[in-house]
Amino acid sequence: MSLDKKYWMAIKAGVFLLSLLPFILLFKAAFQDQLGANPVQALHHGFGDWTLRFICIGLVLTPYKKITGQSWPMRFRRMMGLFAFFYATLHFLAFTVLDLSCSWAAFKDEVPESPYILMRLLTFFLMIPLAVTSTKAMQKRLGANWRKLHRLVYVIAITALIHYFWLVKADYSQPLVYALILFLLLACRALLFLWKKNKQNQYVWANKYKQV
Amino acid sequence: MLIKGKTNILSSEITDRAVFESRRQFIKAAVAGSAALMLSGLANAESGKYADVLTGPYSEPLSPTDYDDVTSYTNYYEFSTNKKDASRLARSLKTRPWSVTVEGEVGRPGVYDLEDILKDNPLQERIYRFRCVEAWSMVVPWIGFPLGEMLKRFEPTSSAKFVEFTTLYNPDVMVGQRTSVLEWPYVEGLRIDEAMHPLTIMATGMYDDDLPNQNGAPLRLVVPWKYGFKSIKAIVKIRLLENMPDTAWNKSAPREYGFYANVNPEVSHPRWSQKRERVLGSSIFSAKRDTEKFNGYGEQVATLYSGMDLKKYF
Numbered sequence: 001m002s003l004d005k006k007y008w009m010a011i012k013a014g015v016f017l018l019s020l021l022p023f024i025l026l027f028k029a030a031f032q033d034q035l036g037a038n039p040v041q042a043l044h045h046g047f048g049d050w051t052l053r054f055i056c057i058g059l060v061l062t063p064y065k066k067i068t069g070q071s072w073p074m075r076f077r078r079m080m081g082l083f084a085f086f087y088a089t090l091h092f093l094a095f096t097v098l099d100l101s102c103s104w105a106a107f108k109d110e111v112p113e114s115p116y117i118l119m120r121l122l123t124f125f126l127m128i129p130l131a132v133t134s135t136k137a138m139q140k141r142l143g144a145n146w147r148k149l150h151r152l153v154y155v156i157a158i159t160a161l162i163h164y165f166w167l168v169k170a171d172y173s174q175p176l177v178y179a180l181i182l183f184l185l186l187a188c189r190a191l192l193f194l195w196k197k198n199k200q201n202q203y204v205w206a207n208k209y210k211q212v
Numbered sequence: 213m214l215i216k217g218k219t220n221i222l223s224s225e226i227t228d229r230a231v232f233e234s235r236r237q238f239i240k241a242a243v244a245g246s247a248a249l250m251l252s253g254l255a256n257a258e259s260g261k262y263a264d265v266l267t268g269p270y271s272e273p274l275s276p277t278d279y280d281d282v283t284s285y286t287n288y289y290e291f292s293t294n295k296k297d298a299s300r301l302a303r304s305l306k307t308r309p310w311s312v313t314v315e316g317e318v319g320r321p322g323v324y325d326l327e328d329i330l331k332d333n334p335l336q337e338r339i340y341r342f343r344c345v346e347a348w349s350m351v352v353p354w355i356g357f358p359l360g361e362m363l364k365r366f367e368p369t370s371s372a373k374f375v376e377f378t379t380l381y382n383p384d385v386m387v388g389q390r391t392s393v394l395e396w397p398y399v400e401g402l403r404i405d406e407a408m409h410p411l412t413i414m415a416t417g418m419y420d421d422d423l424p425n426q427n428g429a430p431l432r433l434v435v436p437w438k439y440g441f442k443s444i445k446a447i448v449k450i451r452l453l454e455n456m457p458d459t460a461w462n463k464s465a466p467r468e469y470g471f472y473a474n475v476n477p478e479v480s481h482p483r484w485s486q487k488r489e490r491v492l493g494s495s496i497f498s499a500k501r502d503t504e505k506f507n508g509y510g511e512q513v514a515t516l517y518s519g520m521d522l523k524k525y526f
Contacts, residue, residue, distance in 0.1 A: 030496060036296065037281035037492045038348060099490075101499035110485040117484075166483060169346070170464055171293035171393050 008075065015076060019083045022050045023090065040098045047091035048120075052164065054084035055157050056181050063188040078134050081153070085131040092124050116166035123159040126152055157182050260420030262355045268336030270411050270512065276339065277350035278493045279419050285492060286426045287344065288445060289393055290379065290386035302426035304385055305446070310430045316376075316451040319367030326430055330416060332365060333357035337420075338413055338434070343475045343507045345439035347500075349489040354434050355417030360408035368404070368452050375407040376400070376457035377433055378449035394460050400433065400444035401457040401471065403516075411436060411512055414447075437506040437513045439473045470526040474517070475507035479526050 026046045029035050035042035058080035061073040095117070100106040111117050130150055133139070139146050161182060164175040276282075284299050291301040310326040335355050343349040363375070381397035383389040389396045406412060413434045416423060423429035428445030435442050441461050451457070461469035468482050477487045488500035506513050517525075 035496075037278075037285035038490060039496045040490060041348075043496070098496055099500070101497075103499065106488065106500070109487050113480045113485040114483060169293075170289070171391075173293075 012075070012079070016079060019054070019079070022046070023087070040094070044091065044094040044099060047087050047094055048164075051084055051087040051091055052160055052178055054080055054087060055153070055160060056178070056185065058084055059153065059157065059182070059185045063185065063192060066192050067188075082131060082134060085127050088124050088127055091120075095120075116163050119159055119163040119166060123156055123163055126156050126159065130156075154186065157186075260417075261422060262335060262337075262417050263420045265335045265337050265355055265417075265420070268338050271336075271338045271340070274339050274341065274351045276353045276419065277491075281492045282350055282352055282418070283424050283426060285348075287346075287440065288388075288426055288428075290388045290396075290398065290446075291426075292388050293393055298388070299426040301387060302424075305380075305425045305429070306385070307425060307430040307446075310448075312431065312447060313449045314366050314451075315449065316453050317369040317372035318452050319369065320365070326416075329362065329431075333362050333414075335416070338415075338436075340434065340436035341507050342434075342436065342440055342443075343489055343503065345441055345469070345473070345481065345486075347484065347486060347489050347503075348492055349501065349503075350492040352418055353420070354413060354415040355420065356413040356415035356434065358410050359412045359414050359433065360410065362414060363407060363450075363452070366450075366452075371454045372452035373404050374453045374456050375402050375404060376449075376451040376453055377402075377444045377447050378451075379444055380446045380448045394464050398444060398460045399457060400442055401453075401459050402433075402435065402442070403456075404452075405516055406435070406513075409513060409516065411509060437475055437509040439475055441469070442473050472517075472522075472525050474522065474526075475503060476505055476522055476526070477503040478505065479523050 026035075026043060030039055030043055033039070058077060061077050061080065064073050065071050096102060096107070100110070111121070130152060133142060133146065133149060142149065161175065161179055164178065165172065168175060285295045286299050286302075287295060288298040288302055291298040308326075311323050312326065312329060313323050315321050335357055337353055337355055339351065339353045341349060342352050359375075377400045379398040380386065381389060383396075402412070415428070415432050415434045416430055418424075418427060423432065428443075431447050432445045433443045433447065456471060459469075459471055461473075462471055475486070480486055486503055489503050491498070491501050504510070
């Protein structure tokens with residue numbers, strides 16, 4: 001893609017606003033009292049859903065590039081990751097500020113008794129170092145370690161999914177959809193990795209053969 | 213024999229006080245028998261079918277939750293696991309004619325038409341708290357009659373130790389029954405002393421009118437000291453049994469949902485705390501309410517469980 005830098009800025013701004021849209025709509029609905037009988041839960045679950053969706057979007061970009069050979073989606077990887085963190089932060093705030101009303105007593109009573117909340121907190125804390133090291137400067141500073149650190153996103157995707165499964169009462173259809181998507185995305189990476197390795201091996205073998 | 217329990221629902225949680233008070237005024241007027249007062253009461257009262265039904269014992273002067281909240285936020289897995297969708301899909305259920313099959317340890321088994329049951333059992337209003345196992349709660353003004361009075365008419369035998377209730381099975385209309393989220397039909401049960409307790413009612417209406425389909429029309433159980441899933445909807449069969457029946461949620465997850473399912477802040481669900489509840493209709497910034505043991509009805513029902521380990525029999 002040989003688009004002008006100017007155009008890319010405009011496209012990025014568009015994607016940014018689009019990614020912000022779920023927040024704007026939920027906020028508007030809350031303000032206008034249109035979130036139904038249990039608005040705290042609606043906000044809480046809404047932010048959680050969008051966290052998981054942005055994690056999925058972020059994970060789709062690399063395989064897309066590898067399969068199609070187009071590198072433009074990589075320009076959005078950081079933004080998608082940061083939006084996942086943005087919605088995870090709102091999800092965390094909806095829990096602590098709205099659901100628990102910032103009460104330490106409520107936190108102490110309710111969190112240790114809820115494995116799914118513990119898993120959610122773990123997921124959120126794992127996301128923090130990734131958000132903090134998302135800048136270009138940090139990427140440079142960490143060098144090869146940056147890539148290693150950011151592989152945490154696979155752990156995050158899985159703990160987020162476990163968190164979802166653990167909170168459901170009987171109908172697992174929603175978390176199963178996310179499980180399928182994440183499975184495909186991770187399987188895709190594994191296959192691409194094996195394929196690359198295989199190709200490298202073939203190359204090594206071919207070279208060996210030449211030498212003989 | 214009006215027994216008043218204490219309540220800690222705040223006046224700020226009131227949503228339709230005007231409607232509520234006009235009805236109180238009307239009932240008072242009716243009791244006083246003053247024609248003049250009655251007329252002014254009528255002018256203020258709702259036009260509901262059961263507007264002149266009197267308040268029964270055990271009802272508390274609580275402020276009912278907003279009608280729209282109660283009718284749009286229902287757990288009715290027969291239609292959908294999504295509360296909003298269930299509320300919409302339930303509209304297609306036909307609730308008349310309706311009959312209830314009575315079987316088991318009774319002297320008068322048979323198939324009873326709902327109209328006959330309603331003729332035999334005078335209606336009364338009971339304003340009760342309703343606490344869901346999912347840690348939310350509401351206040352509902354039910355229209356119904358004591359289950360015990362109805363059961364007595366079927367003449368339970370001495371070996372009737374439990375009562376089993378079954379919901380309608382009709383996957384053509386109840387589209388959720390085409391999935392295997394739970395084992396269908398939905399079955400619930402009570403111990404005979406719980407069933408005969410005067411707090412336990414069968415409801416056919418709420419808010420002075422017929423029950424909307426999504427709230428369990430045309431006939432549902434209401435056991436205010438137990439989690440909501442015990443209060444089974446759209447009942448078509450009642451069996452009196454010698455042994456404890458298998459109940460839907462208990463079969464689905466025996467570690468999480470017991471037969472008793474008494475509201476108890478001291479016994480957590482294995483995956484979440486039951487210490488507090490979100491009151492439907494409260495502002496998004498209001499704190500949750502502390503859950504009361506037996507949902508605040510301990511004074512009336514705690515003796516049913518004396519000597520029982522409620523952690524074991526959850």
